[in-house]
Amino acid sequence: MLDDGSATQPHPQRGGRRLSPGDVIADRYRIVRALGRGSFGHTYLAVDTAASDREVAVKQLRTDGDSGWKAFELFEREAAALRSLRHHGIPEIFDHLRETAGDALSAYLVMEYIDGVSLEQRIDGGASLDPAALLRVALGLLDILEYLHTRVPPVLHRDIKPANVLLRPDGAPALVDFGAVRTVFRAAEEGGSTVVGTFGYMPIEQTMGQASPASDLYAVGATLLHLITRRPPSEFASRDGVVEVPVELPGGAVVRGVIARLLAPAASARYQSAREVREALLVPVHGGATAPSGTVALARVQPTMSTLAPTPRALAGELRTRFDQVTLSPIRLLFADHHPSQPLSAAQRSLMVLLGLMSLGLAPLVFWIFYNARRTRARPFFLHGVAVSGRILQVQKTEWIQVTYEFIHAGATRRGVDTIIPAVAGRWQPGDVIELLVLPERNYDSIIITST
Known part of the structure; x- marks a missing residue:
């Protein structure tokens, strides 16, 4: 039986079926091949036979007893979050399904297929990004976070890391895996925030269930540090858990200063918005403070523009x-x-x-x-x-x-x-x-x- 997830379901007692190439879900989504595997399920490439064989990504959650029920709740949260988000850096959701057979349950998210590689794959493959490509990744992530954090109420991703950032063929980043997402303001009956995230990429306040927009920005800093150095942020952590950014970080003083502030232990000491981070990265563009000598700025130099005559001016020369x-x-x-x-x-x-x-x-x-x-x-x-x-x-x-x-x-x-x-x-x-x-x-x- 398939439904759209609107009905209340009992706790699943065992996982649903395993998918193989050729299997069909909901009489329309034909599995092509596996794309990845997580702790509680798998992601597959499929074609939507009801939409001219459009390629889609099908994320399947297979639960097993009460131990998997929390994963099911996170999966449902991801579905609800993606339904309400519309941004070029966030995969679009097309469908949300549940499949039951006796006491077995599988849930599916059918979403936009992003034909790209993750930053984690780039790092593991030893590939480095030139300054322009690095800038594009940083600005793309900041643009996504500005969109999420300015929703009413603000939306937090809470699990930004290289594995959850995909690079499209044109180099633009997309943020995936919204299972840990939540709004900043919640109803009183919800109680405290569940601790969700990845060690090394979440700040101390998030481990205490007190995530904020500054927590997502911390994760961006940790991700950029990993991308630039090809070493996980945990390798730079001191005994008290503070990440110490290398003095000679590739990219120069501007980049190092921004990442160091993003990774400040106290949330109040970090940038408070994605816009602030973007402006700090691009100080040379808007004519702000001059970067220290020897700095390799991410932004290109500002062009000179001819002085225009007073208005109204003649359209000549x-x-x-x-x-x-x-x-x-x-x-x-x-x-x-x-x-x-x-x-x-x-x-x-x-x-x-x-x-x-x-x-x-x-x-x-x-x-x-x-x-x-x-x-x-x-x-x-x-x-x-x-x-x-x-x-x-x-x-x-x-x-x-x-x-x-x-x-x-x-x-x-x-x-x-x-x-x-x-x-x-x-x-x-x-x-x-x-x-x-x-x-x-x-x-x-x-x-x-x-x-x-």
Whole structure:
């Protein structure tokens, strides 16, 4: 019997069936192969035959008597947590099932399959990350935690470690295994918090059942330390359990200082939010305090930007050149993978003409509409906008590429989104610095004007 988990179930007395390639769950999820194994169950790659054989990950919990009931509760908690979360760094849940046969019970989570390797696998394989890749992992984890910790009430993961961080093919991290998740504020009848976590990655307050957002940040620091040194954080712990970060940590003083503060024994001495950590990592980007001599900063240097004339300014000279680069002509839009600085070949121009003839002029018209809309939107920014530097948070491929970024204006940090052609944005990574034009009077609407 299968159900959706809404009915109350008795305590399971023995585990459910073992799955093999070819087995089918709920008449739709066909098992392909095993992906991993945990203390209480297994994860499998499967195809959803009711959704055009979409690949999914099926997490199965097999309980055995009362000893497995706590694991079942954690599994149910993971299902409930994932249902309510929507973030690119958190696997999407598609289904939640229970299967009973007599006194045997199995529970299943069907979720997004992430085709990637864990940080633990990278470490065990001896692979190291270059500074740009390390930055992407750090910023990606911080972005996920900022999302979780700013939910109402805040959501804590409580088990961040290399094994629970997967790297997608494009290098972006995803946080998995939400079995230990809980909200910070709970009903009085729930009592104290269950101690869940992994030794070496959880701070002292979490071992006492008093986890907070700062506890998750501690785990990020321990994970980054393990990733950089390829040694578990427990190897750096003193007799009293304090993790002592090596003085000569690869990455320099900026990285070491951030990780050392993340791993402070007292929660009050750590950063109190993911945003604080991000700003500390990227001090060179926003022109903060100068890093000590010899520091290898994670962020790239800030570009120089020409001084703009007072508003309203004339769209001429260098400003007009940048405007034309940002608002590409219809033929440039057709070849969106071709970098704007490179001239189009005769064959490409001929293809545009041929496409126009074959579509009776419809294709050029469509590209002209996009071109005109982009120029119409960009013009007020070039005539009246304030020039600022921003930092990329996320590069997401859509029909073109959608870039999410943040910038500081008038002492406040703000976010924006712009759609950029692949030839330009395809070379960007989270943490890269870009140039923006902002209209404060339009609720800080902004556009990207970097074209290289």
